[in-house]
Amino acid sequence: MKIFLAGATGVIGSRLVPMLLADGHEVTGMTRSPTKVDTLRAAGARPVVADAFDAPAVTRALADAQPDIVINQLTAIPPRLDPRKIARDFVLTDRLRTEGTRILIDAAHAAGTRRMIAQSIVLVYAPGPPGTVHTESDPVNVNPHKSYRQTGGALVELERQVLAAGGRVLRYGFFYGPGSAISRAGSIGAEVARRRLPIVGGGAGVWSFIHVEDAARATVAALANPTSGAYNIVDDEPAKVAEWIPALADALGAPRPMRIPSLLARPLAGGYGIETMTKSQGASNALAKRELGWQPSFPSWREGFRRGLG
Numbered sequence: 001m002k003i004f005l006a007g008a009t010g011v012i013g014s015r016l017v018p019m020l021l022a023d024g025h026e027v028t029g030m031t032r033s034p035t036k037v038d039t040l041r042a043a044g045a046r047p048v049v050a051d052a053f054d055a056p057a058v059t060r061a062l063a064d065a066q067p068d069i070v071i072n073q074l075t076a077i078p079p080r081l082d083p084r085k086i087a088r089d090f091v092l093t094d095r096l097r098t099e100g101t102r103i104l105i106d107a108a109h110a111a112g113t114r115r116m117i118a119q120s121i122v123l124v125y126a127p128g129p130p131g132t133v134h135t136e137s138d139p140v141n142v143n144p145h146k147s148y149r150q151t152g153g154a155l156v157e158l159e160r161q162v163l164a165a166g167g168r169v170l171r172y173g174f175f176y177g178p179g180s181a182i183s184r185a186g187s188i189g190a191e192v193a194r195r196r197l198p199i200v201g202g203g204a205g206v207w208s209f210i211h212v213e214d215a216a217r218a219t220v221a222a223l224a225n226p227t228s229g230a231y232n233i234v235d236d237e238p239a240k241v242a243e244w245i246p247a248l249a250d251a252l253g254a255p256r257p258m259r260i261p262s263l264l265a266r267p268l269a270g271g272y273g274i275e276t277m278t279k280s281q282g283a284s285n286a287l288a289k290r291e292l293g294w295q296p297s298f299p300s301w302r303e304g305f306r307r308g309l310g
Contacts, residue, residue, distance in 0.1 A: 003223075004030065004070045007074040008036075009036045010073050011179045012175075015215075017045050020220060021043070063107075067108075067111070071219065072119060075119065079181070083270050117222050118169055121171060121172055122208050124156060125141060126142070130204065131281070132206075140155075147275070168222055173209045173215075175211075175212050176301065176309065178212065184252065192249050192254050193252050195254065195258060198265065199258070205240070207238070209234065209304065211308050233288055247302060
């Protein structure tokens with residue numbers, strides 16, 4: 001099978017290349033950076049350099065590759081996020097999820113390719129009662145918190161475009177493991193090690209995690225399923241903030257995190273930060289297990305934090 005991988009050198013894209021090649025697929029990897037060409041070629045992929053916003057260049061790349069399926073892993077998330085300035089930090093990624101996705105779909109259709117898999121996030125769901133663990137039948141959030149409105153709207157638009165085109169959306173959980181923010185070398189790992197990531201309020205927010213290797217393996221598993229739809233790609237155990245931050249600190253050999261009231265945290269964390277610490281909700285992976293035949297190698301972040309941070 002011929003695969004066109006857009007965002008081939010990102011956190012998940014870079015892991016997909018060797019997995020896809022090992023399964024016997026022919027991989028064309030698109031990157032916007034000429035400096036990544038040698039890396040892709042050394043991995044065994046056919047590199048192509050194109051700006052995702054350059055519609056003619058993307059169209060030529062797809063026409064030349066003639067892929068059977070396109071995998072959209074386009075993001076431009078900074079290594080360190082400021083929760084007070086999410087709109088600023090995600091502005092380019094939001095464009096990639098809207099304008100970039102539209103260009104990629106149009107180019108794929110022009111090349112005769114009708115199958116696409118695209119990266120989304122479990123944060124796309126509309127909030128339910130406290131402690132909700134979302135399934136794919138739950139509604140997406142068309143009216144997110146004002147601090148997250150731009151980015152939440154971009155996710156909803158990405159999914160709308162991909163599903164309308166008959167594609168598949170993978171709603172990843174929060175990444176952890178080598179190359180991600182939640183790792184020994186990552187920005188969140190560094191904040192925890194310096195005791196600068198406190199538990200806000202009661203820490204009642206619920207996060208769903210996924211190890212970066214498990215996310216990539218789920219993406220490969222999705223190739224075999226031609227139906228259109230969305231899947232949560234998360235581990236088996238949604239985690240309360242009050243549980244996972246201390247566990248991450250322990251795994252890193254860091255001091256136990258502080259606890260601070262929401263009111264005191266707001267100047268440092270902003271509205272988005274407070275929401276994710278106190279009101280975020282988890283997701284279920286039952287559908288992905290059943291329909292994709294996929295199982296996470298780290299069923300719980302508890303084991304993953306101990307053994308898989310890198």
